[in-house]
Amino acid sequence: MITVYAPASMGNVSVGFDLLGAALAPIDGSLLGDTVSIEAAATGISLTVTGPFAHKLPAQVQDNIVYQCAEYFALQRQYTGGLSLVLSKNLPVGSGLGSSASSVVAAFVAINSFFGEPYSRDELLLMMGEFEGKISGSIHYDNVAPSFLGGMQLMLSAPSMLCAGMPVMEEWYWVVAYPGISLSTSMMRELVPTSLPTSIALQFGQQLSGFIHALHTHDSTLALSLLTDVIAEPYRCDAIPQFNEAKHQLLAMGLSACGISGSGPSLFAVTTDKALAVAAKQWLQQHYLVSDSGFAHVCHIDQQGSRQL
The missing domain is CATH 3.30.230.10 (Ribosomal Protein S5; domain 2)
Structure with a gap:
């Protein structure tokens, strides 16, 4: 087998x-x-x-x-x-x-x-x-x-x-939390406009290209400063219960960035401080999870991908 x-x-x-x-x-x-x-x-x-x-x-x-x-x-x-x-x-x-x-x-x-x-x-x-x-x-x-x-x-x-x-910033800790509810991917995609102002398109291009540059030059500070979503999150955030409150709290705790994972409802937050990542996980477990099926993890990037067990 x-x-x-x-x-x-x-x-x-x-x-x-x-x-x-x-x-x-x-x-x-x-x-x-x-x-x-x-x-x-x-x-x-x-x-x-x-x-x-x-x-x-x-x-x-x-x-x-x-x-x-x-x-x-x-x-x-x-x-x-x-x-x-x-x-x-x-x-x-x-x-x-x-x-x-x-x-x-x-x-x-x-x-x-x-x-x-x-x-x-x-x-x-x-x-x-x-x-x-x-x-x-x-x-x-x-x-x-x-x-x-x-x-x-x-x-x-x-x-x-x-x-x-x-390139991967190995010093980054990714805190990921699934609240325990499901949202349709296709429904969440429909919330995003089919066209955007030129200014937003330019901002998106600048941020993505700047982020890729920062990864290749291993400029962690620059990369974290650019880790924001101007395309989808503004239109999806209100459809995810407690996301806005959780993001505000995580950033106030000192995490460097926070966003929607995929189309939600899971979120992620990033920090270079392991103790802060663990504290954020604990806060999310208490305040973001709404059912027994929810969970939170502190992660690194999985470098292996799919593999035989």
């Missing part, structure tokens, strides 16, 4: 709407992401779904994105044997932590490995984006790319390169 883990991810990372994403690794060593296991079976395709958020997925396995990935792969490879898959759904649906991307990445990496890796990295990435787009409502790679490849990935969409890994 082959088992593949794909980490959770933050899309946008505030400064890079649809263009920047980062994989997450809790510093306590726990795994924050989905796993998919695969082995040969006598006939047909079967899928068993386990994990704390299994009940949030479609009741019919044929409607599950992992089943559809396996069905597509078997058809492309003209495979007539059987496949038995198990999805451990450890990420909450509609959380802003790349839940669907994690499932899709784990599925495609596991299935590709099962078949002897017939597809290249970029071929897999294209398929991952297409399938994840079925759930999120549009094709974008800022979750699947970091979950697949690890690190912080900048989407290039150039003919010769879909994305590129960015």
